[in-house]
Amino acid sequence: MRSAITVSDLVVERGRRRVLPGLSCSIAAGAVTGLLGPSGSGKTTLMRAIVGVQKVRSGSVSVLGEPAGSAGLRHRVGYLTQSPSVYSDLSVRANLRYFATLYGVGRGEVEQTLDDVGLGGAAGQLVRNLSGGQRARASLACALVARPEVLVLDEPTVGQDPVLRYDLWRHFNRLAAEGTTLLVSSHVMDEAARCDRILLIREGAIVADDTPDGLRESTGTRDMDEAFLRLIREQEKGRV
Numbered sequence: 001m002r003s004a005i006t007v008s009d010l011v012v013e014r015g016r017r018r019v020l021p022g023l024s025c026s027i028a029a030g031a032v033t034g035l036l037g038p039s040g041s042g043k044t045t046l047m048r049a050i051v052g053v054q055k056v057r058s059g060s061v062s063v064l065g066e067p068a069g070s071a072g073l074r075h076r077v078g079y080l081t082q083s084p085s086v087y088s089d090l091s092v093r094a095n096l097r098y099f100a101t102l103y104g105v106g107r108g109e110v111e112q113t114l115d116d117v118g119l120g121g122a123a124g125q126l127v128r129n130l131s132g133g134q135r136a137r138a139s140l141a142c143a144l145v146a147r148p149e150v151l152v153l154d155e156p157t158v159g160q161d162p163v164l165r166y167d168l169w170r171h172f173n174r175l176a177a178e179g180t181t182l183l184v185s186s187h188v189m190d191e192a193a194r195c196d197r198i199l200l201i202r203e204g205a206i207v208a209d210d211t212p213d214g215l216r217e218s219t220g221t222r223d224m225d226e227a228f229l230r231l232i233r234e235q236e237k238g239r240v
């Protein structure tokens, strides 16, 4: 496995809490890696460290061979935050054109990306008049439009209906097949099946790093929720 992102002994404290107590992992290049785990387990914190916006106490994060957050990575890494970051007084298309201009991308890419996220029909609407799910997809489109080599997507399918979720995952798989590295967080375990690899995180520690099939095999269940529960039980037994 060629890795695009390497995290070594990462320690992050937020407030007074040690959220990541020394996490290490590698993210495969040209693949979709799902970052799954319960609420508060440290998914967003790890993603923030990877895109270089999180203060870290110690350890290192390297992305495409450069330290996370380096100026040279600015155009090579796209980040979707959990709360939509789009201009509400602009139309969806104007938002995308703005980001396309920043990244030197043409208008053809804007129209293609609008279709990719299912917003072709709403392109002319002001963002403030969109539904929550549409707004989230507008924000996703802004992260996708420049076709960065690495995409870090924090819960990109939350609030979307099953058809849209299916289409978005198909698009992520297509991008990976073309060579993009994607790290996608979710706490919906059934989305794990759409990933090439899965990182399961709990209390700031990686409890599994495997393929979906590998995880099913090692836990003896096809159900991802159940697989996660079995891993936790095993881990707790090991602690006793």
Ligand SMILES: Nc1ncnc2c1ncn2[C@@H]1O[C@H](COP(=O)(O)OP(=O)(O)OP(=O)(O)O)[C@@H](O)[C@H]1O
Residues within 6 Å of the ligand: 014, 015, 016, 017, 019, 037, 038, 039, 040, 041, 042, 043, 044, 045, 046, 187
């Ligand atoms: N700004 C902050 N100040 C202090 N603690 C924080 C802050 N942001 C997050 N935390 C704490 O850090 C821990 C990890 O949070 P994080 O957002 O990384 O989890 P998560 O796995 O992404 O959760 P979710 O699935 O709910 O988004 C939590 O205990 C949270 O309370």
